[in-house]
Amino acid sequence: MAGKQVRDGAVQERDFFQDVMDVVRQVPRGRVTSYGAIANYLGAKRSSRIVGYCMNNAHAVRPKVPAHRVVNRIGLLTGKHHFATPTRMQELLQKEGVKVKDDRVVDFPKRFWDPMKELRV
DNA sequence: TCCATGACGAGAT
DNA sequence: GATCTCGCCATGG
Secondary structure, eight states: OOOOOOOTTOOOSSOHHHHHHHHHHTSOTTOBEEHHHHHHHTTOGGGHHHHHHHGGGGGGSSSOOOGGGEEOTTOBOGGGGGSSSTTHHHHHHHHTTOOEETTEETTHHHHBOOHHHHTOO
């Protein structure tokens, strides 16, 4: 579990970056999640920016992280510009059955995969 | 050591 | 209802 809630300055076994990557890798195919959801799951719902920032290095992580399944809270492909090509993210999603229109996930609430709701319990 | 930036989110105007 | 500003924390210069 990536739910390593670091607090009280406890020893950070896993970097925030690793935690984010781990959660993203757990996103099922054909589903999408949001930065806020990941941050929330990690216990830092207000640190959604950090999640996105860490994704900058996601392309250099192995195994590859399905960053294309991570969008902002409104289902907008905000990070598509960070892919090899701006259309790469959209194509990958559509390939997995996620319809994308105008750089935005169709039926986002329906495709939304909340780690806190799915991995929780 | 301090300042600036960032693949976001939510509240306020 | 749409637009703007602030906050949040981590990483880099």
